[in-house]
Amino acid sequence: MPEELAKLTLTVPYNDIEAAKSAVDLYGDDIACVIVEPVAGNMGVVPPAPGFLEGLREITAEKDILLIFDEVITGFRLTYGGFQNIAGIEPDLTCLGKIIGGGLPVGAFGGRREIMEKLAPMGPVYQAGTLSGNPLAMAAGIATLNCLQKPGVYDALEEKTARLCAGIKKTFEEKGISHRINRVGSMFTLFFTPEDVTDFASAAKSDTELFSHHFGKMLAGGVMIAPSQFETSFVSLAHTDEDIDTTLAVLE
Numbered sequence: 001m002p003e004e005l006a007k008l009t010l011t012v013p014y015n016d017i018e019a020a021k022s023a024v025d026l027y028g029d030d031i032a033c034v035i036v037e038p039v040a041g042n043m044g045v046v047p048p049a050p051g052f053l054e055g056l057r058e059i060t061a062e063k064d065i066l067l068i069f070d071e072v073i074t075g076f077r078l079t080y081g082g083f084q085n086i087a088g089i090e091p092d093l094t095c096l097g098k099i100i101g102g103g104l105p106v107g108a109f110g111g112r113r114e115i116m117e118k119l120a121p122m123g124p125v126y127q128a129g130t131l132s133g134n135p136l137a138m139a140a141g142i143a144t145l146n147c148l149q150k151p152g153v154y155d156a157l158e159e160k161t162a163r164l165c166a167g168i169k170k171t172f173e174e175k176g177i178s179h180r181i182n183r184v185g186s187m188f189t190l191f192f193t194p195e196d197v198t199d200f201a202s203a204a205k206s207d208t209e210l211f212s213h214h215f216g217k218m219l220a221g222g223v224m225i226a227p228s229q230f231e232t233s234f235v236s237l238a239h240t241d242e243d244i245d246t247t248l249a250v251l252e
């Protein structure tokens with residue numbers, strides 16, 4: 001990213017509402033929007049601390065700053081809808097991707113009517129592309145969303161992921177290996193650290209060499225996990241109970 005563009009962005013630590021307040025106090029009128037993953041996935045899984053998202057909603061509403069939830073990972077994964085439905089917070093805009101395209105390349109965004117009406121053809125902001133609304137991607141997305149509307153699917157995901165994480169915890173406890181597992185529904189990260197992970201600074205304290213060793217051993221055993229300590233693992237409806245048993249056996 002060009003340095004000049006990066007200079008237009010302020011970064012504050014996740015879960016640090018005081019830092020966000022200070023940034024808004026300092027730059028208030030110059031801030032167009034605050035964008036946040038409501039459950040962080042791109043430093044490994046970090047759930048929002050109580051009051052963090054509520055605080056962001058409050059300070060952005062006060063200063064007429066748009067609040068954007070990046071639900072590319074969380075959208076349709078934790079419930080039918082976004083994490084915003086679980087948290088009870090309404091952002092001004094929401095970004096979606098991944099699940100909404102059923103594995104095909106799709107991105108989507110939506111939000112308040114008066115913002116969406118700024119887009120072409122109603123408004124002056126041009127937004128289009130050769131593959132926008134591509135029929136194949138739309139069909140895959142609709143098929144996936146139909147599948148996710150079936151009763152019990154989110155309970156099944158919760159159950160499978162809870163069992164997997166309980167098994168991982170038990171194995172590491174038995175072997176005396178320091179770790180933390182952060183999990184929200186079917187997304188989780190195993191951090192090799194003795195301390196709670198609540199933001200990027202605490203995630204970065206993880207033992208990445210141990211992670212590499214773990215990754216290599218799992219791969220050799222036929223289980224391919226995400227190749228970085230700072231990624232999220234996802235359990236999907238396609239994972240069987242047998243897959244979970246195999247994963248735990250290889251981990252052992």
Ligand SMILES: Cc1ncc(COP(=O)(O)O)c(C=O)c1O
Nearest residue numbers: 037041042070072073097098107
């Ligand atoms: C939270 C989040 N937002 C946005 C993106 C970017 O999505 P895309 O790769 O579809 O542009 C990703 C990609 O992994 C993501 O995890």
